[in-house]
Amino acid sequence: MGCTRQQLNEFFDDLLTPQRFNDYCPNGLQVEGAFDLQHLVTGVTASQALIEAARDRGADAILVHHGYFWRSESPCITGMKATRLRALMTDDINLFAYHLPLDCHPVHGNNAALGRLMGIEAPEPLDPEDPGTPVFWGRLEESVTVQGLADRLGVALDRTPLVIGEGDVRSVAWCTGAGQGYIDLAAEAGTDVYVTGEVSEQTVHVARERGIAFIGAGHHATERYGVQAVGSLAARALGLSHEFIDIDNPA
Ligand SMILES: [Zn+2]
Numbered sequence: 001m002g003c004t005r006q007q008l009n010e011f012f013d014d015l016l017t018p019q020r021f022n023d024y025c026p027n028g029l030q031v032e033g034a035f036d037l038q039h040l041v042t043g044v045t046a047s048q049a050l051i052e053a054a055r056d057r058g059a060d061a062i063l064v065h066h067g068y069f070w071r072s073e074s075p076c077i078t079g080m081k082a083t084r085l086r087a088l089m090t091d092d093i094n095l096f097a098y099h100l101p102l103d104c105h106p107v108h109g110n111n112a113a114l115g116r117l118m119g120i121e122a123p124e125p126l127d128p129e130d131p132g133t134p135v136f137w138g139r140l141e142e143s144v145t146v147q148g149l150a151d152r153l154g155v156a157l158d159r160t161p162l163v164i165g166e167g168d169v170r171s172v173a174w175c176t177g178a179g180q181g182y183i184d185l186a187a188e189a190g191t192d193v194y195v196t197g198e199v200s201e202q203t204v205h206v207a208r209e210r211g212i213a214f215i216g217a218g219h220h221a222t223e224r225y226g227v228q229a230v231g232s233l234a235a236r237a238l239g240l241s242h243e244f245i246d247i248d249n250p251a
Contacts, residue, residue, distance in 0.1 A: 001039040003093055003238035005029070006058040008061060016101035018130050023100045024071045031068075033061040033087060033094035040242045042231035044223050046095055048080075051087045054122070057243065060094060064229050065110070065223050067097020074201050102226035103134040107231065110176040113208060113225030114217075117156040118149065118195070126173055126189055135175045135182045137191055143170040146193055146213040148217055153195070157221040159250070164204055165213030165241045169193040178223035187212045197222040200250070220249035 009029050019028035041054035045066040054062050068081065077085060088095055103110045104125070111134060115123030120138035127133050139148070146169055151162045172193050173186035179196035180203045186194035187210040193213055197219035207214035235242035242251045 001058050001239040002036060003240060005032070005035055005037060005061070006093075007238055008037055008234060008240075009042070009096065011061070011237060012096060012098065014232065015229070015230060015233070016098050016105060018098060020170055021104070022132050023098040025067060025069055025099050027039075027098045027101055028096065029094060030097050031093075031095035033088065034092040037061050037238075037240060039092070040231055040240045042227040042242065042244045043247060044220055045247070046084065046097065046250070047247055048084055050085065050245060051084060051093065053245045053247065054093060055087070056093045057245075061096060063098070063227050063234075063238075064098045065097070065099060065102050065227055067095060067099070067183045090115055093204065098226075098230075100132060100134055101188040102230065103223075104131060105226065107227060108229040110223050110226040113172065114174055114176050114222050114228065116196070118152060118174070120172060126185065130205065132228050133171055133182070134177075134187070135179065135185055135246075137173040137186075137189065139171050140169070143168040145169070146197065146215065149193065149195075150217075153215065153217045157217055159218050161218070162199055162216035163214070164207045165193070167213070169213055179218050182214070183207065183212065183214065217222075219251050 041059040042063045043050040046064045049109045123136045123138045126135040126137045169192035171191040173201040174195035178198045195215045199216035
């Protein structure tokens with residue numbers, strides 16, 4: 001049982017089609033480790049805590065949503081980044097990272113999963129012409145109050161969301177993670193409420209002044225689902241064992 005590094009890489013690429021995205025980081029194999037793979041660990045962020053937990057479970061590959069080498073960061077391998085890379089390389093652990101492709105997959109992505117948690121069975125991209133804008137939308141079967149929708153998310157995600165606005169909502173736009181900058185897009189589309197992971201000071205003013213309700217449900221909390229779905233699929237297809245490790249993050 002098990003597979004090669006290249007087989008796992010091809011499985012992820014075939015499913016997630018990273019070539020369709022102009023992303024802020026490289027998608028795919030970011031750090032090369034062992035050739036033969038048995039155990040895959042998935043997690044939200046390739047933090048030191050995740051690497052150490054994966055090593056303790058005997059992982060030879062890690063799949064994350066937040067990897068390394070972001071466009072905005074220094075390319076130098078120093079400090080925290082050097083410590084993380086050393087830990088991966090010392091134990092021959094492969095690091096696979098997919099960012100926008102994991103947000104946007106229509107069935108297994110973070111956004112599709114968050115839509116289902118809210119009770120929306122057929123989420124659609126808000127702008128189908130632009131695969132790089134990870135905002136989805138859909139309609140709830142019945143209208144609920146903003147607080148009712150926030151409570152539903154609070155139970156599903158196991159944390160208390162931040163809520164701006166009140167009244168009934170039915171059409172919902174959402175973007176997992178740090179999607180607060182897309183609230184204008186959601187308001188222009190005429191949706192009743194916008195749901196994302198993070199909030200900025202200005203988000204509250206935009207919500208109040210444009211008359212759209214807002215729910216901030218947690219960056220980490222809303223992005224736990226894509227890696228789990230894709231990791232399970234890969235493990236089943238390629239004969240790997242798989243586990244998701246949640247290194248909790250209140251942000
Ligand atoms: Zn994120």
